[in-house]
Amino acid sequence: MNARCTVFRPLGISFLLVIAPLLTGCATVIHGTHQDVRVETDPPGATASAGDQRITTPGVLKLKRKEKALEIVVEKEGYETRRVAMTRKDSGWDWLNTIGIPVGVGVGGAIGHRSDSGFLAFEGAATGAIIGGVALSGVGFLIDNGNGAAYKLDPPLVVLRLEPVPVHASSASTEEKKQ
Secondary structure (H helix, E strand, O other): OOHHHHHHHHHHHHHHHHHHHHHOOHHHHHOOOEEEEEEEEEOOOOEEEEOOEEEEOOEEEEEEOOOOOEEEEEEOOOEOOEEEEEEEEEOOHHHHHHHHHHHHHHHHHHHHOEOOOOOOEOOOHHHHHHHHHHHHHHHHHHHHHHHOOOEEEEOOEEEEEOOEOOHHHHHHHHHHHHO
16 A cells, blocks of 8 residues: 555544534534624613513614524503514525535545555545535534524514504503493
8 A cells, every 4th residue: 555645544534523613514603593683762762572582672682593483572661562573584604514515525535545556546535525525514504504503584673663552542441441
């Protein structure tokens, strides 16, 4: 066996083990699993809530990108309650995981090849390249979609003008309570 191949194989495996975590879960690393959504109201001082979070406006809710059905509820005494449905969309950041394909192909091919004659015979290289390319990018996509980092929430900024509760509605409910 060629001495260079004997040395290259452990170095290739070491390289793959070091580089693989850096090339998987790109959206998780860059984008994160939570998104800050700023909520502003006119007048300020309303309570905005989503899930188990509550803030006083103006303020920021830290929402999980993974949630499919999120709604922000804004309430203030004397004003009508407002609801804002958040939409989950593909952020596009998870496509950075495709960087792992060429690296995985190269490293997997290098690790998978054998040489008995001094010339590089790529008998196992194809298998190594396929496994390396698919494994690196596939793991990244699974991580990002599993933890929600592959998504973004829309709108990222909620600005609401709160409307006072109509006088006749509040006086009618007061009269009902008296009876």
